[in-house]
Amino acid sequence: MEIIMADYYGTCFGVDRALDMTNEALNNYDTLYCLGELIHNRRVVERFEKRGLKVINDLESLDLKEGKKPTLILRSHGVGKAAYEYCKYNDIKIIDATCPKVKKIHEIVESYSSDGYSIIIFGNENHPEIIGIKGWSAGKAYIYSDLDDFIDNHKEDLSKSCIVFQTTYNTDKFNKIKEYFNNSPNNDIIFKSTICNATERRQNACRKLAGECDIVLVVGGKQSSNTKKLFEIGKEICKNTFWIENSNEIPYNLIKNTKRLGITAGASTPLWVIEEVILNVRKK
Numbered sequence: 001m002e003i004i005m006a007d008y009y010g011t012c013f014g015v016d017r018a019l020d021m022t023n024e025a026l027n028n029y030d031t032l033y034c035l036g037e038l039i040h041n042r043r044v045v046e047r048f049e050k051r052g053l054k055v056i057n058d059l060e061s062l063d064l065k066e067g068k069k070p071t072l073i074l075r076s077h078g079v080g081k082a083a084y085e086y087c088k089y090n091d092i093k094i095i096d097a098t099c100p101k102v103k104k105i106h107e108i109v110e111s112y113s114s115d116g117y118s119i120i121i122f123g124n125e126n127h128p129e130i131i132g133i134k135g136w137s138a139g140k141a142y143i144y145s146d147l148d149d150f151i152d153n154h155k156e157d158l159s160k161s162c163i164v165f166q167t168t169y170n171t172d173k174f175n176k177i178k179e180y181f182n183n184s185p186n187n188d189i190i191f192k193s194t195i196c197n198a199t200e201r202r203q204n205a206c207r208k209l210a211g212e213c214d215i216v217l218v219v220g221g222k223q224s225s226n227t228k229k230l231f232e233i234g235k236e237i238c239k240n241t242f243w244i245e246n247s248n249e250i251p252y253n254l255i256k257n258t259k260r261l262g263i264t265a266g267a268s269t270p271l272w273v274i275e276e277v278i279l280n281v282r283k284k
């Protein structure tokens with residue numbers, strides 16, 4: 001069996017940066033709080049938890065009794081402006097691992113909304129990145145999953161609107177939206193292509209891989225939005241595409257007669273998890 005790796009896969013610059021910052025912080029602090037899971041990969045988070053990382057779901061659960069000054073790491077997904085204000089007010093030290101590409105979207109949203117623009121965000125409304133991005137708008141902000149959702153539900157005047165995208169947004173859906181707004185007569189729309197090229201590269205590489213293989217394994221946490229998108233893209237082209245979190249989930253019975261097996265991984269999947277999968281596939 002030939003194992004083919006996608007041209008681009010695994011952790012991106014933003015996740016690597018957040019992991020390095022956490023690693024370093026845990027050398028300096030006995031306890032480090034993180035608002036939400038640091039990355040969507042339970043095994044990685046568990047390793048950090050053993051060294052003192054504590055995942056909290058809301059800032060109010062931090063112990064702020066007199067004299068306590070907790071240290072909080074902000075993950076690559078970023079948070080809304082209110083979280084920074086809360087930390088400042090309560091003397092909580094922040095180590096900011098927000099990916100600079102997400103930070104850039106925060107700046108766009110803050111700046112245009114302060115100038116009176118409505119913000120239109122395309123992405124998953126429940127994803128922390130999108131919740132964080134919306135949290136930088138000083139005025140109206142709307143979230144839509146795709147073009148159909150926008151056409152069906154956006155009832156506001158489009159003049160003075162600024163459009164941004166989740167960094168992991170599907171590039172095919174993005175192109176449809178771009179075409180739609182290119183044909184719009186409204187020239188007071190600010191259109192910002194905020195998809196991260198790490199995502200685009202991984203999605204294109206997954207498309208190519210799925211076209212070349214009999215089976216594709218997409219490795220990544222089940223909460224990871226970018227892994228889900230890789231899985232969807234792979235599945236459209238190669239019906240034998242499987243989303244696995246680790247080597248325990250390899251569909252061994254299906255791969256034994258495979259000639260060409262492709263492997264890709266989401267942006268929050270560290271190399272050691274991918275290597276473990278490759279090793280176990282080879283063993284069978």
Ligand code: SF4
Nearest residue numbers: 012014099101167196
């Ligand atoms: S996918 Fe892109 S935007 Fe998201 S963390 Fe990675 S580098 Fe940053």
